[in-house]
Amino acid sequence: MAGVLLVTAAMVTTASFAQNVPVPKPAPKGRDGGASAGGPAITGATQAPPNPIIPDPRRNVPSSIFQTFDANQKAQAAKVSAYLSSLQTLVGNFVQVGPDGSKTQGDFYIQKPGKMRVEYDAPSPIDIVADGSSLVVRDRKLATQDVYPLSQTPLRFLLSDRIDLMKDTNVISVTADDLFISVTIEEKQALVGTSRLLLMLGAKDGQLKQWTVTDPQGYDTTFAVYNLDTSKKLDPSMFKIDFTNYGPSPG
Numbered sequence: 001m002a003g004v005l006l007v008t009a010a011m012v013t014t015a016s017f018a019q020n021v022p023v024p025k026p027a028p029k030g031r032d033g034g035a036s037a038g039g040p041a042i043t044g045a046t047q048a049p050p051n052p053i054i055p056d057p058r059r060n061v062p063s064s065i066f067q068t069f070d071a072n073q074k075a076q077a078a079k080v081s082a083y084l085s086s087l088q089t090l091v092g093n094f095v096q097v098g099p100d101g102s103k104t105q106g107d108f109y110i111q112k113p114g115k116m117r118v119e120y121d122a123p124s125p126i127d128i129v130a131d132g133s134s135l136v137v138r139d140r141k142l143a144t145q146d147v148y149p150l151s152q153t154p155l156r157f158l159l160s161d162r163i164d165l166m167k168d169t170n171v172i173s174v175t176a177d178d179l180f181i182s183v184t185i186e187e188k189q190a191l192v193g194t195s196r197l198l199l200m201l202g203a204k205d206g207q208l209k210q211w212t213v214t215d216p217q218g219y220d221t222t223f224a225v226y227n228l229d230t231s232k233k234l235d236p237s238m239f240k241i242d243f244t245n246y247g248p249s250p251g
Contacts, residue, residue: 046227047226047227048226049093049095049105049226050095050209050210050224050226051095051224052095052096052097052210052222052223052224053180053200053209053210053222053224054097054220054222055198055212055220055222067171067172069166069171069174072176073174073175073176074166074174076174076176076181076183077165077166077171077174077183078164078166079181079201079206080165080181080183080199080201081163081164081165081166083201083206083207083208084157084158084160084163084165084208085160085161085162085163085164087110087112087230088111088112088230089110089111089112089230089231089232089233089234090108090109090110090208090228090229090230091107091108091109091110091228091229091230091232091234092107092108092225092226092227092228092229093105093106093107093108093225093226093227094106094107094108094118094223094224094225094226095223095224095226096120096221096222096223096224097221097222097224098221099219099220099221104120104121104124105120105121106118106119106120106121106124107119108225109234109238109239110158110159111234111236111239112159112160112161113132113159113160113161114130114131114132114133114150114156114159114160114161115130115131115132115159115239116128116129116130116135116155116158116159116239117129117130117238117239125139125140125141125142126138126139126140127140129239129240129241130150130155130159130239131239131240131241132150132239133149133150134147134148134149134150134241135147135148135149135150135153135155136148136241136246138242138246143245143246143247144246144247144248145246145247145248146248147241147248152189154185154187154195154196154197154213157169157185157197157199158199158211165183165185169185170185170186170187170188171183171184171185171186172184172185172186172196176203177203178203179202179203180200180201180202180203180209181200181201181202181203181206182198182199182200182201183198183199184196184197184198184199185197185198185199192216193216193217194216195213195214195215195216196212196213196214197211197212197213197214198211198212198213198214199211200212207228208225208228209224209225210222210223210224210225211223
């Protein structure tokens with residue numbers, strides 16, 4: 001697994017980009033120690049897996065230190081901030097597109113602040129678990145895992161209890177059209193370089209649609225979500241990191 005992980009875990013969602021596309025499921029399933037077997041109470045018909053919107057790689061140009069935003073852009077960013085801050089629990093399915101264009105699918109569970117579980121469908125052996133302070137990328141087949149501080153990953157913005165994007169992050173782009181409101185956040189770290197997180201919400205329903213993480217080398221990993229449920233009660237044990245049965249990755 002070490003071969004597909006970056007040193008800082010900034011791009012933890014790339015951990016299984018080489019897996020094959022599994023057969024999609026209609027909704028998250030119950031698991032031992034996890035969500036109930038009945039599945040989330042999703043309003044309306046179950047959605048089919050979406051086709052992720054792959055950002056134009058040419059967009060990753062250096063940002064201006066004099067970046068300014070007009071009133072409309074600030075209002076759109078405030079709308080995204082309010083939505084993210086309103087979430088406490090979020091459960092759903094996802095389609096991930098890795099830097100090489102390959103797709104994986106699975107289920108994700110968020111319990112704010114700071115907790116997340118991502119389970120990839122077979123044949124991928126990867127799980128991602130955040131417990132509020134640490135984040136692990138786990139390989140069930142090898143029984144190994146890489147551990148990172150959650151504070152060093154862009155996922156912390158999604159998992160923050162409350163957030164004001166304009167004040168708490170370095171926003172470099174805000175756009176809106178008939179389909180999406182998009183906000184791009186940039187992080188510069190002295191040792192590893194610059195990474196970005198692009199958040200996209202539906203323009204009409206205001207719901208999270210996808211996010212794209214760009215690593216310091218410029219590679220994108222897109223994570224499109226659907227069948228979202230904000231009412232599910234989650235078992236705290238599903239966010240517990242197992243340091244007993246999973247050791248560090250070799251090498």
